[in-house]
Amino acid sequence: MLGLPKGSLEESTIALFAKAGWKITKSSRSYKPSIDDDELDGRFVRAQEISRYVEQGFFDCGLTGYDWILENSSDVVEVCDLIYSKATALKSRWVICVKEDSEIKTVKDLEGKRVATELMNVTKKFLQDNGVNADVEFSWGATEVKVPDLVDAIADITETGSSLRANNLRIIDTMLYTNTKLIANKKAWEDPAKRAKIESIALLLQSALDAGTKVGLKMNLPKANLAKVIAELPALRKPTVSQLSDPAWVAVETIVEEKVVRDLVPVLKANEAEGIVEYPLNKVIA
Amino acid sequence: MLGLPKGSLEESTIALFAKAGWKITKSSRSYKPSIDDDELDGRFVRAQEISRYVEQGFFDCGLTGYDWILENSSDVVEVCDLIYSKATALKSRWVICVKEDSEIKTVKDLEGKRVATELMNVTKKFLQDNGVNADVEFSWGATEVKVPDLVDAIADITETGSSLRANNLRIIDTMLYTNTKLIANKKAWEDPAKRAKIESIALLLQSALDAGTKVGLKMNLPKANLAKVIAELPALRKPTVSQLSDPAWVAVETIVEEKVVRDLVPVLKANEAEGIVEYPLNKVIA
């Protein structure tokens, strides 16, 4: 059984599996989606709970955040990172924040203060590791508005920091970097059939994620310029080169990061490349 | 300072205060609304946390559910009930449910089982009071789908039971009936100025709620039939009667439950009432 994160990651998880080749169909009112693979039986539960149920063996594997694996101290196999559904290329992190004009400057200054957070255990351990004695209280949400009226500091998740800035908060320390992971139950991982299936899911999810930032590029090139182009453009990596009917020309095809195409094209044109086209990809197998 | 429930009750709370005579204007990105009353300073926080902050004195008073007052064991003054934002006239209650075809029939059968709930303390106490030893785990949401795959039973809130039925759940016991309350901090309640203000808020919120189910009814009636009509229709209660210019007729005006009008009208017409009109009300002061 496969644990899938319900809530903010739900739609992007379904989209990712679709690109990887599995159609997950939600049924209304039920947490049991249908998946077009007889070997897979999925359940949507909160990301916060998935590592618990994977550890206990209710799920063989699941997708959840590294933060909640730590919070639950779950003893599971971390199969691979799956970095998706983020606005930017920055990593998400849990930070400790105070009001911009607070006198609290470092984690040490939290001694004897009140801290609100959704990530109770991680926060308590972080303070303890820093030798700080503080009152940590559970926050049911909207944590970022609680300073300074209700608490002195908060521990919250952020990516770009824009929500923190909008609330006039200042980061004093980072507790943790986190991202989504595919995790597995330890027993399931020892079972060869289950492990092969989990590895196959990992491979295809990653190939779908890779295809999101990569594109195919093909062009015809005078054979004479081939070596020079490849030397000048390391981004082309190991292109597939095939002879065209015209003996003076070769067809060159490769996979590149979409971002670099805008820099490659002027160089390729300068080297007499013709018929340059970029096309989209569904999967790129590493 | 006044604690207001953020989330599902947010809009209906703002609407209730508007009917009572206070305009609460939310500012984007902030939990600090503006209120057109210099004596009131509001904060939107989760209903789960309000009783805690009222008890600790961060808020003088607040609106929250009876369930969360119990869950937090908060020592506060319960000023009045405020029954709003409900689809039906039924009371909400926290119930223990199992799958329809489960062998668990009573709370006693939960011995040694796993129960998921958002209301940890109340549930633990309820089981203990029933002499039952069970494993209670915190549920981050979507609790109703967890039986029977992940837990044996759940403790969840319900009004009509329709969501439970849709998930094929059977109620085995009721732990608690609950509704929204206005609560006050004990010190604030002893301060005469604060108490007067809190009582005034209670009075006007209740008068606005009352006006939601009541209407004004007026008509002209032959003086000769007045006594008979009042005797026949206790729902009219103490009507305001005034003499019309025509000495044979009186004007009768009263406030009644909107629901009974459909039954009153035929009787009034049978007693020669004329010009019967029903009009809406904003407030009805008890």
Place this chain on the structure above:
Amino acid sequence: MLGLPKGSLEESTIALFAKAGWKITKSSRSYKPSIDDDELDGRFVRAQEISRYVEQGFFDCGLTGYDWILENSSDVVEVCDLIYSKATALKSRWVICVKEDSEIKTVKDLEGKRVATELMNVTKKFLQDNGVNADVEFSWGATEVKVPDLVDAIADITETGSSLRANNLRIIDTMLYTNTKLIANKKAWEDPAKRAKIESIALLLQSALDAGTKVGLKMNLPKANLAKVIAELPALRKPTVSQLSDPAWVAVETIVEEKVVRDLVPVLKANEAEGIVEYPLNKVIA
């Protein structure tokens, strides 16, 4: 049992019953709403079918259009008209239309032609009554676009004619004026208890509809001017007049069409009326 029209009239029917004093709560996925009156059990079905089920006795009464009563040749009691959910004060009517530049000028010119309509029986009878032999075919919708490619004429419903004009159609004749009616099964109508209930529904639905176009108007008036004002303003009808504490003044209160207030006010002011206010009504019992 009460037949309620599903579809375009559904929401306005629920709103009308709410104003009349009955709360109809739709349940998703079911045509069986709950009504807060133990004596009423409703069913939502298509307006086209209601008269059929009322005639057959499945429903004691129902709301449907006069057009579909005729189309189904249903033998039912027409209790009262209920004119609601219309953009204008015009009556809806079924008309025969042709393309603006068609050579067909009158119904007689339809001899041997093709006519599309949703109202087959009424259309066939209308043509027959006019001595015309034409091919009438059932239209599943979007009837107004079928001329001239697929048929020569159509019989369709219209209120202001704007949809017809937008399709460059010209009306050549009117078959029928129609509006919503409350109808009753003949046997149910003979049963005194059922009839009393149906008449009570009729009375309250009509009083709610009346309140939609009427308002309450009250003012204080010098006693000396009272007779003159009433003589000048027949729209005031029979006002309720009561003596104020000041012997020179009376309070005057009446129900008028909302539309005439804009004309009454200048005359009232010219007659020294003071404190003129207009207030909304929920019900006006005829």
Place this chain on the structure above:
Amino acid sequence: MLGLPKGSLEESTIALFAKAGWKITKSSRSYKPSIDDDELDGRFVRAQEISRYVEQGFFDCGLTGYDWILENSSDVVEVCDLIYSKATALKSRWVICVKEDSEIKTVKDLEGKRVATELMNVTKKFLQDNGVNADVEFSWGATEVKVPDLVDAIADITETGSSLRANNLRIIDTMLYTNTKLIANKKAWEDPAKRAKIESIALLLQSALDAGTKVGLKMNLPKANLAKVIAELPALRKPTVSQLSDPAWVAVETIVEEKVVRDLVPVLKANEAEGIVEYPLNKVIA
């Protein structure tokens, strides 16, 4: 002919006329709405242009802002103010703003600078009146983002200043306070029939606006307390008092600002008022 403001005020203008007693029905694709009054023929055009067309006599009267009357130097009759469609009770004003950290402190510092605005003529005149020589350029919109990259200062409209603060702008001066007005063409105003109609429109629009902030309040009061209550509560103004059948009691009814009810109620209760109810109003004729 009546000029109505197209755009942001369009819906609230239609709503205001509806409360005043005129139903304005927009036709799609046309600026010529239908109005249910044979004496009125409306046109929706931009608020910026209405005073121009009223002055030229294309419209007899119209609704537009005071700012655009000035901008167009239109020679028209200002019939009355109509304060509606605003979030707060503050007046809108046109202000000159610079970036918060700009060295420009007063309008004098704009000498030789670039100023962007939609209100070209008013801005030029304001600068000239202050003896300042600056380059004023027309802004097609989004004026507040142009400082400091494209211009040194802007002249823009604001109510609460929140959009200015969000763009880190500082107000250095106020050019003009503005609100919506009903204006009339000078010739039309001299024509008695047209003037009577325009005055009647003004009266009813204002009575509808007044009804938005006022409510009706009624109660029964021991006759003995009447004088005291009226003395204590000037907000009650001149209430309508009528004798009830019970000689010891009077019915008191009055119109008050909705805002004061929350303060009146405790005093009224202290004076033994019974059956206090507040009801909504459609129109309050001044």
Place this chain on the structure above:
Amino acid sequence: MLGLPKGSLEESTIALFAKAGWKITKSSRSYKPSIDDDELDGRFVRAQEISRYVEQGFFDCGLTGYDWILENSSDVVEVCDLIYSKATALKSRWVICVKEDSEIKTVKDLEGKRVATELMNVTKKFLQDNGVNADVEFSWGATEVKVPDLVDAIADITETGSSLRANNLRIIDTMLYTNTKLIANKKAWEDPAKRAKIESIALLLQSALDAGTKVGLKMNLPKANLAKVIAELPALRKPTVSQLSDPAWVAVETIVEEKVVRDLVPVLKANEAEGIVEYPLNKVIA
């Protein structure tokens, strides 16, 4: 002229033609879309009516369901199946249903009962073929809620049966499997130019549909492993193999069902395939 289904299939039909290479632009208020092909003139009408108009020759061809071809007994050419706009891979079918707890078990038990359906003729014929005499009545919609109050059974369309289950209905028999078809008028089909056009439309619509479930797959493979891979993976069918510049490697490219990629990839990797990428397709010509 081409008949296109108005209503639930409208948007997906336009999308299908777009993928096939024709841009259909709807004009508001008209059923006559513009198509960027001088040889095609389309009309949107209800799917229920299309086969009628194709048979009568108003349309040369059209898209409609097999069910309505049968219902109308239309004598037309069925050019090809077009299976689109469905949630699942299951075929839609018309079934006869009763309430779950009904005593009716087989079609034989319908003798003397009432059956409601939108598909009158097919249902009557089906009952007759089964030797059953029952009362079949036309249902204007919401057929599934009519049992058991108004009728004993219904004949309705279903794909997954989930709507039937939600209404507690039990299927007792299947009358008909159905899907969308391209149909042609018999005379048009005999006209070589029209037939060529219709066949070309059929070919391109099908190639667009095929591209929806298929993808391109390419990789580089050690020449030595080519034969083995092709033998092991019949899903690769006839791949396009070309020699790369490096004589030990070939480029392999093929079109496969998107669904099988998740199973192919592990095998390909095991055979030393490199640079495996999957890319999307617009059309796959059979």
Place this chain on the structure above:
Amino acid sequence: MLGLPKGSLEESTIALFAKAGWKITKSSRSYKPSIDDDELDGRFVRAQEISRYVEQGFFDCGLTGYDWILENSSDVVEVCDLIYSKATALKSRWVICVKEDSEIKTVKDLEGKRVATELMNVTKKFLQDNGVNADVEFSWGATEVKVPDLVDAIADITETGSSLRANNLRIIDTMLYTNTKLIANKKAWEDPAKRAKIESIALLLQSALDAGTKVGLKMNLPKANLAKVIAELPALRKPTVSQLSDPAWVAVETIVEEKVVRDLVPVLKANEAEGIVEYPLNKVIA
């Protein structure tokens, strides 16, 4: 700095840059988007103002319409056309229109008339060039409804003319054809580094636009038929031909207009092409 058009072109401009390889991320409340290219700093301003700021050197380059370059008489470099965000393949144009039944037939008949337009300078110059003396007034919007009540004619922009027809307007002359252009400041254009960057932007924006109407087409072909196919199908242009492992077959790949595929496919099949597939493109470098 790069000027980007705020408003109706905003989203399609962001989408175009995304296809070209630049991610533009709007920040709320600011006109300063972030772009993932350190060499680019963008600003969103109204299209009407961009040429002004490019000419003045506030922006090095920008996207705006040819019409506003002319209206502002901006002295800038027109780098390339960028034809996007249009419903049809027709060019947008500014036309002079009158009411359908107007006596004005040609631009000459505008002598002494009133003309409303948003494009004041172009209109004045056009009339002057035609020797016409007319009163041109600035229109703040909804220009097409102003004839004939407020002005005699208008100068407005149109693509298909459908909005004009809907307002019963007749075009009497065309002032100008227009489309979006990439423009550059003259000084920036002389700076080699800036010019190279601007040319690179132009190249990639155009390649992204080209990819919107083009597709990749590949197939296997008997070598024997290759010459014939290329001769018959000039749309195939210069295909990339490579030898397959089977010596009798070649792989043919080319880029064609998506529109012609529907005509190519039947011819290709007639020439024994196999495995014809069409695939989408992101960029086609000219």
